[in-house]
Amino acid sequence: MKFFSDNTAAVHPRVWQAMHAADAPDSGYDGDALSRRLDEAFSTLFDTECVALWAATGTAANCLALSAMVPPHGGVVCHREAHIEVDEGGAPGFYTHGAKLMLADGDGARIDPAAIRAVIDPIRNDVHQVQPHAISITQATEYGRAYRPEEVAAIGSLARERGLGLHMDGARFANAVAFLGCRPGDVADRAGVDALTFGFVKNGGMSAEAMVFFDPSLADVARYRRKRAGHLQSKGRYLAAQLLAMLESDLxxxxxxxxxxxxxxxxxxxxxxxxxxxxxxxxxxxxxxxxxxxxxxxxxxxxxxxxxxxxxxxxxxxxxxxxxxxxxxxxxxxxxxx
Amino acid sequence: MKFFSDNTAAVHPRVWQAMHAADAPDSGYDGDALSRRLDEAFSTLFDTECVALWAATGTAANCLALSAMVPPHGGVVCHREAHIEVDEGGAPGFYTHGAKLMLADGDGARIDPAAIRAVIDPIRNDVHQVQPHAISITQATEYGRAYRPEEVAAIGSLARERGLGLHMDGARFANAVAFLGCRPGDVADRAGVDALTFGFVKNGGMSAEAMVFFDPSLADVARYRRKRAGHLQSKGRYLAAQLLAMLESDLxxxxxxxxxxxxxxxxxxxxxxxxxxxxxxxxxxxxxxxxxxxxxxxxxxxxxxxxxxxxxxxxxxxxxxxxxxxxxxxxxxxxxxx
Amino acid sequence: MKFFSDNTAAVHPRVWQAMHAADAPDSGYDGDALSRRLDEAFSTLFDTECVALWAATGTAANCLALSAMVPPHGGVVCHREAHIEVDEGGAPGFYTHGAKLMLADGDGARIDPAAIRAVIDPIRNDVHQVQPHAISITQATEYGRAYRPEEVAAIGSLARERGLGLHMDGARFANAVAFLGCRPGDVADRAGVDALTFGFVKNGGMSAEAMVFFDPSLADVARYRRKRAGHLQSKGRYLAAQLLAMLESDLxxxxxxxxxxxxxxxxxxxxxxxxxxxxxxxxxxxxxxxxxxxxxxxxxxxxxxxxxxxxxxxxxxxxxxxxxxxxxxxxxxxxxxx
Amino acid sequence: MKFFSDNTAAVHPRVWQAMHAADAPDSGYDGDALSRRLDEAFSTLFDTECVALWAATGTAANCLALSAMVPPHGGVVCHREAHIEVDEGGAPGFYTHGAKLMLADGDGARIDPAAIRAVIDPIRNDVHQVQPHAISITQATEYGRAYRPEEVAAIGSLARERGLGLHMDGARFANAVAFLGCRPGDVADRAGVDALTFGFVKNGGMSAEAMVFFDPSLADVARYRRKRAGHLQSKGRYLAAQLLAMLESDLxxxxxxxxxxxxxxxxxxxxxxxxxxxxxxxxxxxxxxxxxxxxxxxxxxxxxxxxxxxxxxxxxxxxxxxxxxxxxxxxxxxxxxx
CATH class of the missing domain: 3.90.1150.10 (Aspartate Aminotransferase, domain 1)
Structure with missing residues (x-):
């Protein structure tokens, strides 16, 4: 009776089914019919135009999104126990080309505007110190806590005020939304999130997460970076199939x-x-x-x-x-x- | 009737079968029973001890292997039309942190010792010029040509003589071996190859290629780099299953x-x-x-x-x-x- | 009787003099009175508002400028024998985080719009191929040839048309201008150059080159990158002194x-x-x-x-x-x- | 009456004198007679064979040394207030290609084996967490404290025991040695230091620091990296002259x-x-x-x-x-x- 992690659970039968249905030949990479349906499917879910790209892992999705938001000489504010800091083997440093994670504190791996300000306010605005360019929060957090819509929005406001991007690591976004009983967009774009890593692997998928960009210019960069990182699978239709199967009937x-x-x-x-x-x-x-x-x-x-x-x-x-x-x-x- | 590419073909039924059989829960990442069988399976195939790691794409496998062989300030000799130069969106520059591809000429996207020497001999041995650290060849080449065992061995000899690593991009390694009628090792470790990208996706797999390291110290580096690149999938057993299914009964x-x-x-x-x-x-x-x-x-x-x-x-x-x-x-x- | 290179010649007496005059204490880095005069001095020289930053070497100046113009996943068109390709030890790859140099041909290490188009036109506009983001030309070239104002302008037009930045490696910019008998701006901003490396070390200086940015947003990035590269010297006034001494009375x-x-x-x-x-x-x-x-x-x-x-x-x-x-x-x- | 910083003080007259004496033409880069005397001069000072390379800034010297000791996927333990963490604009991330600084605590910006173990012992030995590869300490520290020989040696022992490199940021190494009244080697190689940044700029120099490598293989890498970073000045003799002038008669x-x-x-x-x-x-x-x-x-x-x-x-x-x-x-x- 395993309660180790959700990240090794079996694949849901309907996901299997959708993958099999994708067996028919189609264009390679993300030129197939399924991959091309993603933008619409996620736009419907979030009640707003967005661009969605698949990636095989949460680490890749998180770091590709960050790399589109933060220059190599910049920094990302996140919780001291955030997955990107603790458990991604230095992937943020790889993808951002050496940007710095700036660690904030908070109970339950949560951060709030005060905690973020405590990190960024002391940074001198000169070239000797790395300047923040984005904030990354995890929904649900590494301790299974869910940010309420107004809590995300408060961080979103701070981000806009300071000219910072806002990224959400949603490896367990579905669990947070299920708990909150809100619309997905209430804790995403309507709360100021620019890029969301929407996790499916822990939730019945096999090998597909979604990067959801509410700012299309970020997606344009991420698309090139995804290929450059070797994450553009030639049989991408099998990844798109997983995502679509999960979205259908709210699986x-x-x-x-x-x-x-x-x-x-x-x-x-x-x-x-x-x-x-x-x-x-x-x-x-x-x-x-x-x-x-x-x-x-x-x-x-x-x-x-x-x-x-x-x-x-x-x-x-x-x-x-x-x-x-x-x-x-x-x-x-x-x-x-x- | 599609003759576009082998990289979008359907998944082989026995691969599907093996993937389904992997549905039972097991340890995450590459700690599962299937991933742990890979070293042995590839060692048997190559008649020598080797270390095999899965990766989702050939681009990732190629570049992870290169990044373990070449420092950021070094160079890799390859054909002017090699996939790593032409079609990987700059992934070698990303994974090696800016190492340089040094382009050699040859018919059919093939290179030979003379072509390699024509590239590396004029390089002054000083810090102003990037020094070569590895050679990368493609088997079969981008024009569907197969290097004979003695041709690979000649390149392998040159590599050893000059202290260079030898990488083989084997996106279509299977097709080359099938054509040559040789043992896989005849055009790999026995010919001086240090690291091989062994392609399965184009050959009936879905999303798994193998990096085969004949030098285990390279694998030790690649393992960290794979995680750092977001290529260590949590449900890695589904990738291992594909590789093992392909190796069984010589599929x-x-x-x-x-x-x-x-x-x-x-x-x-x-x-x-x-x-x-x-x-x-x-x-x-x-x-x-x-x-x-x-x-x-x-x-x-x-x-x-x-x-x-x-x-x-x-x-x-x-x-x-x-x-x-x-x-x-x-x-x-x-x-x-x- | 040495005719090896201009890059080891003695320092000009008036440069020495200006350096000694800088011995009085002042603010560190580029906060001193001399460094703060650079923008004005170069703006006067070029008859237009520009931002000028010192750097100790041409390699650093070239690559810092390029890194402000080209994303890691992009490319830079330059001549096959350009200094950045041949003699900077891979510095462009380091500073740009792996961007690709795209090599064009031309007599005398010169390139022209046709040669540039021959490189960029065949590039497929998809994520599998690195996309060009800038052009870099050398004035005077590595073979001592000077681009005429209209030749630079033709390249500048192409750059604008294709949305590419235009960088000029002016290690011997002074020699070119002396030969052409034109105003410096005729082969710089008025011809479409966005960033110029203006060399002084080969021309009587000791250890200071100028990066001249005609687009101030590039300078904003380069300023952070310069510090990040360890090129922001604490006694920067001795570098500024060299540049100002060289500009005075047209030395x-x-x-x-x-x-x-x-x-x-x-x-x-x-x-x-x-x-x-x-x-x-x-x-x-x-x-x-x-x-x-x-x-x-x-x-x-x-x-x-x-x-x-x-x-x-x-x-x-x-x-x-x-x-x-x-x-x-x-x-x-x-x-x-x- | 300025007590801001030692890093803007005037250049010492004997340093000026030595720089003028270097005005005669000589080979470029570090091929000149002065640069070639550095190894011997520093070997004499440290009573052991070592390799010494100049660099214009402490930031460059620190980060070049670290980049020779730490792979991109590795980490460096340092004090939370170390200059490399706080005041180098992210240069360690740039030079190491994204390695991670791992922050230890201690009074007066000092760390000791217990503080280091508190950082590294909790790191799981798996690919999900960045593994430490080096330790960096500052002598004298950012708060003007000097490590005693036995304190450095204790850290050196821990470093060897755990297979970590030991780097010393000696921006004020001279001040520490002057305070301790010991031989330089007592707090350097004889205490386990592999690479030392020996500061001269704050101590009467103009624009030259020394990287002193007690392990020559590190110097071999640093030499290429120095050029690649644009820090190999063509008139390097003016930098070597500063270092030699400072070493002579124990200036x-x-x-x-x-x-x-x-x-x-x-x-x-x-x-x-x-x-x-x-x-x-x-x-x-x-x-x-x-x-x-x-x-x-x-x-x-x-x-x-x-x-x-x-x-x-x-x-x-x-x-x-x-x-x-x-x-x-x-x-x-x-x-x-x-």
Whole structure:
């Protein structure tokens, strides 16, 4: 019973189906009929004109978007525990040609205007110090927290005021939207986001994420950079097929809701152990080493997590679109019984 | 009846099958059981210890390999019409951080020791000029020519003598081996190749190429660079599955033979029009604009190609593992009838 | 009697004097009074508003200018024998983060609109091929040829028409202007040049070249890039002093005229040996190995040069602002006597 | 009476003298007689074979050295307030092609093995996280503190143990050695330093710093990178002359002692205001805004500094090799009288 991560879950049957349907020959790269439907599909979803490009990984999508927004001599403000800082093997430095990540603080891997200002205001406006050019936030955050529309909008306002781009790492954008119950655009372009990495791999896809650009000039750059990074797959139709399958009949939302519901079921069983409110599909719980052992002995797999102050241990539990109800219920029972 | 390119052909049923079989959850990235079988599978194929890593595209595989062999201040000798020079959107410059491609000449996009020496011998051994650090050759070449084992070995000898790495872009390595009838290692490590991009996408795969490193220290670098480039997919097992399916029962060879046979059938029908000997699955033919129109009117699709001296037009015809026998026969007849 | 290069000649006494005068303490970097006078001094010289920044070397100045004009995924058209291609150790690749030099042909290291179009017109307008973003020409060229105002203007027109930036490597800009007898702006901004590297080191300076930007937005980028490249010297006033000393009383022009006159004196003595018309301070002459030996035996030093077709040898002779009249006369006599 | 910074002080007369003596023509770049004496001069100073290269700025010297030690996908541990992190405009990211600075804490901008381990031990040894490849320390630190030989050696031991390179930013190396009264090698190669940036510009030079490599293979790389960065000046003899003049008769040490003595004189007058022990030529003092105004009204210039907790203001005072004794005494009196 695996609660390691949503990023290895099986591919959804309807995604498989769409991929098979793409087997018929078509133009290469992103010239196929499916890839060419993406702009419209995402524009409909976001109620606004946008440009959508596929990429195989969230790391690539994040960094291609940033590279279109930030010059090599610039900087990007993000949370100290943002995925781009901690877990992308230096990809932002590669894609931006050495731009600097500027680290802000905040509970639950969230940042707000005050935290951003605390980073950028002390920067002297001279050539000796790297100047900020963009802000990147993660929705839902690395701790499973969701920014509310007004919270994103506040960051968006600050970004505009300071002439900064706003990027959103939405590896779990679907889970955040499912939790918030809002329209996707409420936490994206209508809140000032210029470029969104919209994740599908963790949510039932196989190998396709979307970069959604609300500013088409960014997409024009990203298109060249995607090829230059070796991310323009010749059989791109199989990636477009995944995205379209997920958008149809709101599969992306349905899957995210399923994962979130599973997380809430577990969270409800251990409310007193929660390190962060559960607003997506990740649960961070205080668990002593002995308790961890006990759960593992019952067949539950998950990651250790650094213990918070005063605790002897902690763990991260992640649910997925296909978390088995019986496994979820079993884990909830087991953790409640500790 | 499409003879545009092999790079958009459908995925082979046994590859699909293997991908479905990978649906069961496993570790992420390349920690899954399938990815961990790659070294052994390729070592068996090449009769020597090697390290194999998947990547989604040939561009990525080529450039990751080069970036492990060449410092940013170095150079790579390749043919003037090599894919890395002409068709990768500047990816070598991105991955190597600005290393220089040094262009050699040769018929059929082939280079030989004399052509390489003509490029590197005039380079002054001082800091004002970029020094060569590697050679890259394409097997089969961009014009569908196959290097014989002794030809690769001659380049390999020169590389060793001058302290240069040797990279092979094997986007159509399978087609070359099928044509040569040799063991894969005869034109790879036994001929001095340090790193091989072994192509599967054009040959029945969907989204997985292999980087095969005969020098494990290169693989150690490439592993970090792959993640840094956003090419370490979290559901990597679906890529490994493709490669393993192709290696099993020599599907890679069987598919390449089918594509080559189709190309030979067409070539036989237009021997007097051939611009290059057909040694893989590409056919370059002199075709006047009117002849091109005539073929297209009969339903055949293909790329225009720059006309050779004295001709009014030319075309590139590419067959694939699944070129339909009836289409191939029809094209052969049509072209013979011109 | 050294005719190797102008790039090692002594520093002009008035430059020394100005440097000493800068010894008084002042603000660091480019905040000193001298550095702050540069914009005005160059604006006066060019009869138009421009921004001028110092840099220690021509390589740095060229590449900083290019890096402000060309994105990492773009390309720069230049002559196949341009200094940026041949003799800057890959600096353009470093500064532009991997942009591609696109090589054009032309006699005397000169390019013209036809040669440029021959390079850029075949480039497919798609992401698989690097797109041109700028043109770089050298004034005077690497073979001592000077572009006429209308020749620069023709390139400038093409640049504007195609949306390309125009950079001029003016390592010997002074010599070209001295030869042409025009106003500096006639072969710079009035001819469509966006950024000029104006050389002073070869012309009596010690360690300061100027980047002159006719588009101030390029200067804004270059300023950050200069610091980022470690080229913002803390005692920048000693560099500004050199440039201002050279501009005062047209010392730059006086020195260039002296060097040109010396070159013409030598050229007149060997008109039948000239490989290129002498339009600056470089003389390329056919000289057999025996003749070279004879000259060297008389105490003349110079570089060998690749022999043109049909000749057994050649040499490059370079005069400088301080070439000793007796040495020049002696060389003219010696070469005439061969 | 300027106490802003040592980096704008006048050039020492014996440095001027040596530069004038270099006016005679010689080979270009670093082929001249002076540049070729550097290895020996520095080897004598450090009692060991080493390779020394000039560069115009500390930023360039630091970053060229780092770029020879750290691959683009690697990291460098340094103090959170290190010059390379705070004041080089992102140059480390440029020169290393995007490597990551990993920030350690410590009083007085000093780091020790425990602080370094606190940074590197939590890094997972996998491709998702950037791996450290070097450590960089500043001697004297950005707060004017000097590492003792045994402190450097402890860091050197850790570096060797973990396979990391050790770089020392010695912009004020002379001041540190003058304070410590040790041999230069005691805090350099004998303590495990692989590459040292030895500063001369702040200490009486004009435009030359030295990169001293105790591992010659690093110098081989740096040599190419220096040209590639446009830092190989053609009249390099004027830079070599500065370095040799400073080494002769221990001018470097004499100048540093003078600056240090001036700093101590001021420090003695305000011992109760010192934020850091004075071990070089920088004095950080608590000074209320009113006190700052009072000093400025008397003609003293200096930088504001962020106030420490509980104080309303602070300032940085820097002395130089040529700080006027009367000015120093006056400042000491004035600050004591506050």
């Amino acid at each position: 992306w939302l349905e899957n995210a809701r399923a994962a979130n519901a599973a997380a809430l079921e577990i969270a409800a069983a251990c409310a007193d152990r929660l390190m962060h409110p559960v607003e997506a599909n990740e649960i961070f719980v205080v668990l002593s080493p002995a308790e961890q052992d006990a759960l593992r002995a019952q067949g539950f797999d998950f990651y250790d997590w650094p213990a918070p102050a005063g605790a002897s241990g902690a763990a991260r539990l992640v649910t997925a679109w296909n978390s088995h109800p019986a496994h979820v219920a079993a884990l909830a029972r087991a953790i409640a019984a500790l | 890679w060879l069987e598919n390449a033979r089918a594509a080559n046979a189709a190309a030979l059938e067409i070539a036989a029908a237009c021997a007097d029009r051939l611009m290059h000997p057909v040694e893989a699955n590409e056919i370059f033919v002199v075709l006047s604009p009117a002849e091109q129109d005539a073929l297209r009117a009969q339903g055949f699709d293909f790329y225009d190609w720059p006309a050779p001296a004295g001709a009014s037009g030319a075309a590139r015809l590419v067959t694939a593992w699944n070129s339909h026998p009836a289409h191939v026969a029809a094209l052969a007849r049509a072209i013979a009838a011109l | 730059w022009l006086e020195n260039a005229r002296a060097a040109n006159a010396a070159a013409l004196e030598i050229a007149a003595a060997c008109a039948d040996r000239l490989m290129h018309p002498v339009e600056a301070n470089e003389i390329f002459v056919v000289l057999s190995p025996a003749e070279q030996d004879a000259l060297r035996a008389q105490g003349f030093d110079f570089y060998d040069w690749p022999a043109p077709a049909g000749a057994s040898g050649a040499a490059r002779l370079v005069t400088a602002w301080n070439s000793h009249p007796a040495h020049v006369a002696a060389l003219a006599r010696a070469i005439a006597a061969l | 470097w040490l004499e100048n540093a002692r003078a600056a240090n003595a001036a700093a101590l004189e001021i420090a003695a007058a305000c011992a109760d205001r010192l934020m850091h022990p004075v071990e070089a030529n920088e004095i950080f003092v608590v000074l209320s805004p009113a006190e700052q105004d009072a000093l400025r009204a008397q003609g003293f210039d200096f930088y504001d500094w962020p106030a420490p907790a509980g104080a309303s203001g602070a300032a940085r005072l820097v002395t130089a090799w040529n700080s006027h004794p009367a000015h120093v005494a006056a400042l000491a009196r004035a600050i004591a009288a506050l």
